[in-house]
Amino acid sequence: MDEESQNQLTAIEVEAELLLLARHQAVENDRLRNGNREALTALRKIARTTKTSVASPFESIMKEIGGLGSKPLVEEVCTTCGNHDSTESTWMTFPGTDVFAQVPFHAAHTILEKDQERLDSESKKLQSLVKEKTLLISEKGGLADKISPEVIRSFMTLKDKS
Numbered sequence: 001m002d003e004e005s006q007n008q009l010t011a012i013e014v015e016a017e018l019l020l021l022a023r024h025q026a027v028e029n030d031r032l033r034n035g036n037r038e039a040l041t042a043l044r045k046i047a048r049t050t051k052t053s054v055a056s057p058f059e060s061i062m063k064e065i066g067g068l069g070s071k072p073l074v075e076e077v078c079t080t081c082g083n084h085d086s087t088e089s090t091w092m093t094f095p096g097t098d099v100f101a102q103v104p105f106h107a108a109h110t111i112l113e114k115d116q117e118r119l120d121s122e123s124k125k126l127q128s129l130v131k132e133k134t135l136l137i138s139e140k141g142g143l144a145d146k147i148s149p150e151v152i153r154s155f156m157t158l159k160d161k162s
Contacts, residue, residue, distance in 0.1 A: 012140050019133035026126040029119050036116045039092070040080070043109045047084035080109045 078086060086106035093100055094111070103111075 008140065012137060015133055015137050015140070019130060019137065022126050022129045022133060026123060026130065029123045029126065033116065033119045033123065036112050036119065040109060040112050040116065043090070043105070043112070044080060046090075047080060047082050047105070078106060078109075080113070081106055 084105060086104060088105045089102045090105045090108045091100055091102055092108045092111070
């Protein structure tokens with residue numbers, strides 16, 4: 001095998017390793033996202049709310065627009081807490097640690113929601129990286145015997161409309 005072919009195979013192997021690492025990280029992120037989703041659902045059950053059961057601030061304005069007494073025009077209502085006591089203590093582990101801590105209900109679900117947003121963002125980045133690495137490996141000929149580069153390219157251009 002000549003040196004050029006060996007360098008090309010080495011480059012393909014490096015890209016394949018990066019692809020496998022990205023896939024592994026995506027699986028780990030999905031596991032964490034599912035755990036966060038389950039925890040948020042449990043907190044909503046405790047508060048007896050759903051994602052859409054608590055009125056938005058706009059709906060509260062419209063309900064109270066008739067009686068503008070001494071009440072504030074907009075009441076801040078947390079969509080997860082609802083009418084639940086947001087200062088009630090809840091046990092939770094912080095992301096990335098094995099330490100249990102007792103934190104206020106509102107703080108617990110806020111931490112989980114922000115972590116969920118971060119994980120969603122990272123998952124999208126990892127999905128893009130997996131697509132990019134797969135296309136790069138395909139263009140270098142690493143997948144040519146299995147899938148043609150044109151098919152891979154057509155998959156890369158698909159957009160999710162949801």
